[in-house]
Amino acid sequence: MERFEVDILGCGSALPTTKHSLSSQVVNLRDKLFMIDCGEATQLQFRAMKLNFMRLNHIFISHLHGDHCFGLPGLISTLGLLGRTAELHVHAQPDAEKMFRPMLDYFCKELPYPVIFQAFDPKKNALIFEDRTLCVSTIPLKHRVPTAGFLFEEKPKRAHILREMIDFYQVPFSQINAVKDGADFVTPDGQIVANARLTRPADAPQKYAYCSDTSYYEKIIPIIEGVDLLYHDTTFGESEAVRAKQTMHSTAHQAAEIARAANVKKLVLGHFSARYPNENVLLTEAQAIFPNTVLAAELTCLKL
Amino acid sequence: MERFEVDILGCGSALPTTKHSLSSQVVNLRDKLFMIDCGEATQLQFRAMKLNFMRLNHIFISHLHGDHCFGLPGLISTLGLLGRTAELHVHAQPDAEKMFRPMLDYFCKELPYPVIFQAFDPKKNALIFEDRTLCVSTIPLKHRVPTAGFLFEEKPKRAHILREMIDFYQVPFSQINAVKDGADFVTPDGQIVANARLTRPADAPQKYAYCSDTSYYEKIIPIIEGVDLLYHDTTFGESEAVRAKQTMHSTAHQAAEIARAANVKKLVLGHFSARYPNENVLLTEAQAIFPNTVLAAELTCLKL
Numbered sequence: 383m384e385r386f387e388v389d390i391l392g393c394g395s396a397l398p399t400t401k402h403s404l405s406s407q408v409v410n411l412r413d414k415l416f417m418i419d420c421g422e423a424t425q426l427q428f429r430a431m432k433l434n435f436m437r438l439n440h441i442f443i444s445h446l447h448g449d450h451c452f453g454l455p456g457l458i459s460t461l462g463l464l465g466r467t468a469e470l471h472v473h474a475q476p477d478a479e480k481m482f483r484p485m486l487d488y489f490c491k492e493l494p495y496p497v498i499f500q501a502f503d504p505k506k507n508a509l510i511f512e513d514r515t516l517c518v519s520t521i522p523l524k525h526r527v528p529t530a531g532f533l534f535e536e537k538p539k540r541a542h543i544l545r546e547m548i549d550f551y552q553v554p555f556s557q558i559n560a561v562k563d564g565a566d567f568v569t570p571d572g573q574i575v576a577n578a579r580l581t582r583p584a585d586a587p588q589k590y591a592y593c594s595d596t597s598y599y600e601k602i603i604p605i606i607e608g609v610d611l612l613y614h615d616t617t618f619g620e621s622e623a624v625r626a627k628q629t630m631h632s633t634a635h636q637a638a639e640i641a642r643a644a645n646v647k648k649l650v651l652g653h654f655s656a657r658y659p660n661e662n663v664l665l666t667e668a669q670a671i672f673p674n675t676v677l678a679a680e681l682t683c684l685k686l
Numbered sequence: 687m688e689r690f691e692v693d694i695l696g697c698g699s700a701l702p703t704t705k706h707s708l709s710s711q712v713v714n715l716r717d718k719l720f721m722i723d724c725g726e727a728t729q730l731q732f733r734a735m736k737l738n739f740m741r742l743n744h745i746f747i748s749h750l751h752g753d754h755c756f757g758l759p760g761l762i763s764t765l766g767l768l769g770r771t772a773e774l775h776v777h778a779q780p781d782a783e784k785m786f787r788p789m790l791d792y793f794c795k796e797l798p799y800p801v802i803f804q805a806f807d808p809k810k811n812a813l814i815f816e817d818r819t820l821c822v823s824t825i826p827l828k829h830r831v832p833t834a835g836f837l838f839e840e841k842p843k844r845a846h847i848l849r850e851m852i853d854f855y856q857v858p859f860s861q862i863n864a865v866k867d868g869a870d871f872v873t874p875d876g877q878i879v880a881n882a883r884l885t886r887p888a889d890a891p892q893k894y895a896y897c898s899d900t901s902y903y904e905k906i907i908p909i910i911e912g913v914d915l916l917y918h919d920t921t922f923g924e925s926e927a928v929r930a931k932q933t934m935h936s937t938a939h940q941a942a943e944i945a946r947a948a949n950v951k952k953l954v955l956g957h958f959s960a961r962y963p964n965e966n967v968l969l970t971e972a973q974a975i976f977p978n979t980v981l982a983a984e985l986t987c988l989k990l
Binding site: 423 | 703704708726729730733734750752756759760763767768781785788789793
């Protein structure tokens with residue numbers, strides 16, 4: 383299996399504490415790094431996790447609250463000091479460029495690489511990025527300001543060749559790629575070897591959904607149906623359900639309800655309020671509804 | 687002696703590392719807190735030092751490079767979440783308000799307290815703040831962008847009363863303040879008791895000078911003459927003297943030359959380049975010229 387993991391840089395909510403950093407995580411797909419959100423001090427957490435700054439080319443910002451984006455200018459500046467020349471793409475809603483471009487123009491005049499803001503509409507479920515192996519699309523969420531989550535989907539993978547059958551039929555190297563893509567093989571004497579004899583099925587493409595910050599919002603369920611891992615806003619526990627509603631965040635109970643309804647494989651809780659000295663109360667509440675639930679924690683890595 | 691100390695929140699240079707945070711420190715004068723510079727993640731260091739956010743009313747920004755001010759929006763936002771209502775004063779050059787006001791207007795719409803930017807001219811040595819016990823003035827520095835250091839001077843203090851003499855002459859409580867301010871005491875039968883019999887001299891007012899970022903710049907010497915503590919830019923060692931000149935920073939040697947020429951009592955080196963795995967080489971170079979030198983370090987407190 384190729385690497386597909388999520389590194390948690392910060393999973394606290396608005397008020398950073400000595401325990402929790404502000405929202406940021408990195409999706410690592412086959413050593414290409416995709417950042418989601420970039421709260422203050424994200425660059426420090428990135429460094430603490432020993433991630434490679436040069437492998438980061440795309441940053442996705444869910445919404446324009448400071449705890450999800452105040453780390454951008456510092457990170458962008460640091461990438462310049464490290465000698466970056468490759469484009470950096472910041473995917474966010476249109477106001478992001480309005481707010482951050484003037485700062486970059488003033489503070490990062492000599493930046494040796496271009497920063498490209500790519501605007502998306504947080505109200506739409508739309509494809510906003512794709513490359514050879516990955517599609518990223520927006521998940522409209524329900525929060526105090528326009529907010530989108532992100533769905534990271536691997537593209538369908540190629541079948542695995544069966545080495546011993548390739549050897550047996552003496553399939554030449556030049557035809558291996560065609561076989562991986564599904565072609566039958568024709569031997570020099572005209573015999574057709576069905577593709578199914580030469581390969582075993584591809585690994586299922588994996589999916590990761592990031593849904594923070596949001597109220598309980600059933601409209602996301604069909605979009606995140608069956609994902610391997612769901613990170614869902616869990617700012618509060620049941621005792622703070624009223625406050626969750628007021629601030630348009632979710633409780634552990636609500637996160638678990640969404641996970642169950644969407645048949646996700648695993649749920650990770652995050653965006654914790656500073657009021658919880660530990661989050662086991664949130665974990666217990668969620669597991670009562672959706673057992674395969676874990677707590678996010680800084681500097682840890684979740685494998686899909 | 688009343689409390690006068692400097693808390694080091696960050697003493698690294700532009701590139702934050704796992705060892706050094708970005709520039710910020712807090713002058714604590716009798717439990718009133720004055721912040722100097724506010725690099726990214728300053729609010730985390732402030733919290734880590736268990737300083738009281740409510741005692742902070744003034745922030746002084748030396749210059750508009752990101753490593754000295756990118757922590758402002760996050761800190762200002764956090765103070766709001768903590769329920770602050772008192773004014774916060776940010777003393778900086780005029781561009782600071784141009785850059786940060788739009789961010790505050792967008793990201794901190796519901797801030798429950800006013801942020802007041804007070805502009806100063808970094809080219810002038812001028813008084814920019816005073817209260818009952820303290821004067822703060824600018825120290826023009828020489829850097830790639832307009833930059834000022836800051837001189838924190840206690841105001842002259844009042845004499846100490848000699849408790850046993852006060853009792854002996856039966857000085858009434860109502861006259862104690864006058865005696866502290868230098869008045870003689872006249873007994874009920876007309877005898878004049880000279881102030882010098884009733885008091886011992888006041889403690890000398892103390893002075894702290896912050897000079898970062900700057901090239902070697904002799905014009906600051908008369909301004910910082912005789913200060914109790916000097917924090918001076920020491921980004922590089924002698925082997926990087928050329929780079930120091932190019933980037934308009936100082937070497938340890940140069941910092942020590944300034945300290946010696948200005949007859950300061952103690953020198954603290956800071957704003958270290960990330961290239962030094964430890965800064966003992968800088969300390970050794972400085973102490974060869976000015977022995978009473980120490981290295982700054984995060985989360986430590988320097989008493990005047």
